[in-house]
Amino acid sequence: MDVTAGQASSAPPFADSQRLVYRHSVTTRVTHWLTALSLLVLVMSGLQIFNAAAFLDASDKTDPAHRVLSIDGGQTASGANIGTVTILGHTFTTTHILGYTDDGMGGETARAFPGWITLPGYQSLADGRLWHFFFGWVLVLCGGAYLIVGFARGDIQKLVLRPADVPKLIPMQLYYLRLRKEPPHYGKYNPLQKLAYTLVIFAFVPLLILTGLALSPGVDAWLGPLPWLLGGRQFARLWHFLLMLVLLGFVAVHLVLVLSTGVVNNLRSMITGGYRLGKHEGLDA
Amino acid sequence: MKRALFLASSFSALAGCAQATNALNESPFHNVLELTERLNHLVIGTRGMARLYTEADIDWNFRTNSFSTPSDDRYTRLVNDGFRSYRLLVDGEVKAKSVYSIAELRALQYLAQITRHDCVEGWSAIGKWGGVPLHTVLSLAQPTPAARCVVFYCFDRADDGTPYYESLDLHEAMHPQTVLALDLNNHPLDPDHGAPVRLRVPTQLGYKSAKWVHHIELVAALDHIYDGKGGYWEDQGYEWYAGI
Numbered sequence: 193m194d195v196t197a198g199q200a201s202s203a204p205p206f207a208d209s210q211r212l213v214y215r216h217s218v219t220t221r222v223t224h225w226l227t228a229l230s231l232l233v234l235v236m237s238g239l240q241i242f243n244a245a246a247f248l249d250a251s252d253k254t255d256p257a258h259r260v261l262s263i264d265g266g267q268t269a270s271g272a273n274i275g276t277v278t279i280l281g282h283t284f285t286t287t288h289i290l291g292y293t294d295d296g297m298g299g300e301t302a303r304a305f306p307g308w309i310t311l312p313g314y315q316s317l318a319d320g321r322l323w324h325f326f327f328g329w330v331l332v333l334c335g336g337a338y339l340i341v342g343f344a345r346g347d348i349q350k351l352v353l354r355p356a357d358v359p360k361l362i363p364m365q366l367y368y369l370r371l372r373k374e375p376p377h378y379g380k381y382n383p384l385q386k387l388a389y390t391l392v393i394f395a396f397v398p399l400l401i402l403t404g405l406a407l408s409p410g411v412d413a414w415l416g417p418l419p420w421l422l423g424g425r426q427f428a429r430l431w432h433f434l435l436m437l438v439l440l441g442f443v444a445v446h447l448v449l450v451l452s453t454g455v456v457n458n459l460r461s462m463i464t465g466g467y468r469l470g471k472h473e474g475l476d477a
Numbered sequence: 478m479k480r481a482l483f484l485a486s487s488f489s490a491l492a493g494c495a496q497a498t499n500a501l502n503e504s505p506f507h508n509v510l511e512l513t514e515r516l517n518h519l520v521i522g523t524r525g526m527a528r529l530y531t532e533a534d535i536d537w538n539f540r541t542n543s544f545s546t547p548s549d550d551r552y553t554r555l556v557n558d559g560f561r562s563y564r565l566l567v568d569g570e571v572k573a574k575s576v577y578s579i580a581e582l583r584a585l586q587y588l589a590q591i592t593r594h595d596c597v598e599g600w601s602a603i604g605k606w607g608g609v610p611l612h613t614v615l616s617l618a619q620p621t622p623a624a625r626c627v628v629f630y631c632f633d634r635a636d637d638g639t640p641y642y643e644s645l646d647l648h649e650a651m652h653p654q655t656v657l658a659l660d661l662n663n664h665p666l667d668p669d670h671g672a673p674v675r676l677r678v679p680t681q682l683g684y685k686s687a688k689w690v691h692h693i694e695l696v697a698a699l700d701h702i703y704d705g706k707g708g709y710w711e712d713q714g715y716e717w718y719a720g721i
Contacts, residue, residue, distance in 0.1 A: 245599030253536065253593060254600040317597065318714035322510040325721065329513055409595045410720020413680045414525040425593065425601050 215380070215467035217345060223338040224462055230331040231443070233323055235436060236311035239304075240320030246291075246304035248433055252424025260430055265292035265302030273300065328404065335397065350379065351393075353386040361387060375472050392442055396435055403432040511716075518718040523649045527679035530591040536602045537662055539594075539670065546668040547633035547689055560673040565657075567614060569694035570624035575617060579659065579673050586613045588656055592679035594686070597715065606677045607660035612651045614693070620647065624695040628702060629676055632689035635709070643676065643687035643708040644699055644717070654679050657690070682719035684710045 216224070247262035249255050263286075265275040275291020277284050287293075293300060296307020296314040307313035311323050342348040360383040366372035368384070375382060381389070405411045406419045406428035422428040450458045454470075461467035546552075555563050560579055568574040577585075589607035615627065627650040631641040649655065658677040659665060666672040671688025678685045685708075699705060704712035711717045 241599070245596070252601070253534070253603050254540075316714070318710075321597075321716070322507070322513065322714075325513040325517060326510045329516060405721075407595075407599075408521065408721040409527065409593075409680055409682060410521040410523065412595075413523075413527045414521065416525065416528055419528075425595060429599060 210469055210471060212466055212468050214465050215461045216465045217341065217347065218465070219337060219341040219345075220347060221462055221465060223334040226330060226334045227338075230327045230334065231439065233311060233327040234331065235440065236309060237320045237323035237327070238432075238436060240310040240312065240315070241317060241324060242433065243304045243310065243315060244317040244320075248430040249426040250423065250430055251426050252419070254426055258426075261433075263291045263304035265304070273302075275302070328401070331397070332401065335393075339393075348393075351381055351386060351389050353383070353390040357383040357386055378472070380473070388442060388445070392439070396439055396442070400432065400435045400439065403428045403435060407432065514716045514718050517716075517721045521720045523652055523680055523720065525680075527592050527654055530593065530603050532591065532605070534603045535591060535605055535662060539604045539661060540600070540602050541669045542596060542598075542683070547631075549632045549634065551691075552632040552668075552689065555673070556668055563673050563691070565674055565690070566692045567618045567695075568692075569628070569696050570621045571695050572619035572621060573617065575614075577614075582609050582614075582657065582674070583659060585609045585617075589660070590654060590656070590679070592654070592677075594679070594683050596683040597710075597719065605660075605662050606656055606658040606679075607663075608656045608658040608674070608677070610653065611655045611657055611676070612653065614657060615647075615650060615695075618695070620695050623697045626696050626699055626707070628694045628696055628699070628707075629687045629690045630692040630694065631687050632691055639703070639709065639712075641687065641689075641709045642703065643685055644696075644702075645678065645685065647695075649678065649681070652678075652680060680720060684708070684715060685719045 245254075246264070247254075248260050249258045250260050251258035259278070260280060262278045263276070264278070265273075268274050273287060273292045274285065275287040275289065275293055277286045277290050288300065289306070290304060292302050294306035294308055294313075295301040295303060296310065296312065301315075303315055307315075310320070312319050339348065342351075357378075360376040360378065363372060363376045364378075364382055364384045367375040402418065403422060405415075406422050407425060412419045412425065419425050419428055422431055454468075457468050546556075563579055565577045565582065566574075567576070586609055587607060588610050589605060591603060591605045593601050593603050595601050611627075624647060626644050626646055628644040629642060631643070633641045635641070645655070656677045658671070658675050659673065661667075661670050666675060671690075674690045675688040676686050676690055687708075696702070699707040699717075703709075706712045707717040708715075
């Protein structure tokens with residue numbers, strides 16, 4: 193796009209700016225949507241599995257003295273249905289939302305997470321496990337394919353946070369908070385994107401997989417140090433749950449930014465690969 | 478809580494025609510989901526040894542989490558005579574069919590180990606299990622080359638009369654920590670904890686550790702036994718390979 197003389201002061205810092213470019217490879221796009229589906233299924237079936245023992249302990253064996261969270265349901269002395277959430281000893285009444293809630297079959301019952309958020313909706317630990325383990329493999333295989341192809345193509349190298357990006361993190365955050373007029377110069381991904389994606393791809397998702405594996409007696413016998421490092425089997429269950437919340441937080445921020453930074457352009461880049469560069473964006477950094 | 482599990486699994490059967498989401502839990506889609514089990518078995522398998530704990534870690538009041546003491550008449554008679562007339566039968570694909578009393582089992586070989594019991598529901602408890610390593614019993618029975626799986630028949634039944642049973646492949650059965658437990662926490666098993674003989678498989682989830690075992694059969698295949706999935710909970714939809 194031509195820049196008129198009057199706007200010269202805001203001239204694009206990159207020659208490529210505002211051009212339509214091919215941003216995401218077929219591998220990236222396919223694995224992105226399969227990963228999104230996997231995470232959705234894993235969270236919903238994970239909550240189904242959680243419902244079978246609706247508490248989390250910071251210990252190896254089950255130990256109420258180290259209870260961090262429990263979701264309980266039943267009847268009060270007067271016979272009224274009640275659901276409660278207890279976090280570190282503080283109890284909150286959550287009837288109809290958590291503890292005593294949607295049974296997935298049109299009624300209500302004592303169960304931790306409601307049927308509308310679990311997979312399957314009705315209470316079935318056996319089916320929840322089948323869904324969870326199948327999509328666990330989908331996630332692992334997708335992640336593996338993405339990493340291998342991404343490294344070979346050089347996509348990952350552009351995504352990883354590097355030392356040179358660190359000084360740009362705060363200016364970028366100030367720009368997002370509208371406390372700074374211009375963002376720092378960056379290439380395919382801005383420094384905060386790099387930080388978020390680096391943490392998710394190389395820390396949160398691998399830790400989610402490892403903490404999940406540490407729940408398995410077969411894995412614990414095989415890789416004894418794994419549950420030990422996590423503080424024990426029940427502690428691994430707590431980590432697995434907390435990391436799920438962290439990942440949900442990432443997804444929430446991701447969705448807000450997808451919607452607020454040009455939703456059509458962003459979605460197109462993840463469907464056809466075509467992406468119109470913003471005025472601060474270049475092809476490389 | 479296993480009763481709760483049982484109820485939960487019957488819920489899923491009841492909901493069969495009412496729920497749209499159930500279409501996804503029926504064949505052939507369900508068969509695809511079930512493929513994962515083989516992959517898990519292949520990747521995780523039965524490697525290594527379950528962690529051994531110390532006396533300080535023991536849950537002295539070990540959680541009971543199953544059907545209550547069997548109401549089976551044979552079992553009630555055994556409880557009344559202090560299990561003196563109990564006999565464990567080992568047969569099937571073996572060269573030496575054998576029968577053991579409790580005293581004979583105790584005399585074979587005794588192994589006590591403090592291990593963690595991990596329930597499929599998510600909770601864990603630690604107990605000291607003492608008894609005969611299963612590999613000792615199986616070696617004495619001399620499995621034939623056709624033997625692939627070891628089936629454990631138990632005294633208890635579900636409310637609808639379905640007998641409880643379990644099975645392991647020969648490899649899992651021969652694992653050095655797989656034990657026919659006679660004692661829990663230094664005392665003979667009580668009826669609620671599976672007296673007089675229960676299986677104890679510390680490398681797999683708790684539902685594999687069948688209680689009230691009275692008959693061990695070595696077989697070439699599982700498909701002719703009850704619903705053919707290899708165990709009571711397996712017939713309800715749980716994985717036969719319970720290492721994960």
